[in-house]
Amino acid sequence: MPLIRLDKYISQRSQLTRSQIKALCGRGKITVDGAVVKSSDTKIDPERSVVVADGSRILARSERYILLNKPEGYVSSTDDGDGPSVLELVPEELRTKDLFPAGRLDKDSLGALLITNDGELAHNILSPKRHVSKIYIVKLDRPFQNKYIDIFKNGVELRSGEVCLPVKVKMVENCEKLAFIELSEGKYHQVRRMFAAVDNHVSALMRVSVGGLILPEKLGFGQCMELLHKDVENLEKPLDFDAFCREFSGVFSAILINK
Numbered sequence: 001m002p003l004i005r006l007d008k009y010i011s012q013r014s015q016l017t018r019s020q021i022k023a024l025c026g027r028g029k030i031t032v033d034g035a036v037v038k039s040s041d042t043k044i045d046p047e048r049s050v051v052v053a054d055g056s057r058i059l060a061r062s063e064r065y066i067l068l069n070k071p072e073g074y075v076s077s078t079d080d081g082d083g084p085s086v087l088e089l090v091p092e093e094l095r096t097k098d099l100f101p102a103g104r105l106d107k108d109s110l111g112a113l114l115i116t117n118d119g120e121l122a123h124n125i126l127s128p129k130r131h132v133s134k135i136y137i138v139k140l141d142r143p144f145q146n147k148y149i150d151i152f153k154n155g156v157e158l159r160s161g162e163v164c165l166p167v168k169v170k171m172v173e174n175c176e177k178l179a180f181i182e183l184s185e186g187k188y189h190q191v192r193r194m195f196a197a198v199d200n201h202v203s204a205l206m207r208v209s210v211g212g213l214i215l216p217e218k219l220g221f222g223q224c225m226e227l228l229h230k231d232v233e234n235l236e237k238p239l240d241f242d243a244f245c246r247e248f249s250g251v252f253s254a255i256l257i258n259k
């Protein structure tokens, strides 16, 4: 395992910032394997070192969490079947052998996809029982109709006969062919099939949040960012759908309108 800087190790696993860590080091408040470390750029072994900062043990974790802004044309599986795998977009320095996409986006779909090696977290965010909701913005062939709100709230029946859990949907203000939709289950092609059930057609779809984690505007299609362990805690926090739509409709509709 390559050595990493002490301040990087601690800041990724706690709320402490690098400057706070430097200050704690200066005051002799950080120990590694029992010895006081005065310099925050000291290299440590992230898997073996026992790090204590201001009296608290900073536990080593080997889980990795990567947020990808998925572009079209990539498949959300670990092997190339029907196209290149999203894993090919993970930069070399972030790759480990055990990474997999936590959840699926269709080959044509865009947006937030979590790639991790943490099976437990993946299970938690995918299980409908945990109610980790995902928000999508969709581009429709025909104008949004207000009746969709109640139909989706009551659990729309797909053409296959399957009934969906209640979901929230909202037209993007002044864009009658764009809508936000929030759901916490993940049936195959669910969003596309829900709109098909009300005789509309989704021509573009982008996932813009997973739980409390919002796709950052600065992350371009095909780009990845490593999430800090403290960011991962946000995944299981709920978002307020209406507030989200108000705040982010400008940003995400500008991206989707040209697709």
Ligand code: URA
Pocket: 104, 105, 106, 107, 109, 188, 189, 190, 191, 192, 193, 205
């Ligand atoms: N629903 C869909 O139809 N497609 C996706 O990629 C995600 C949700």
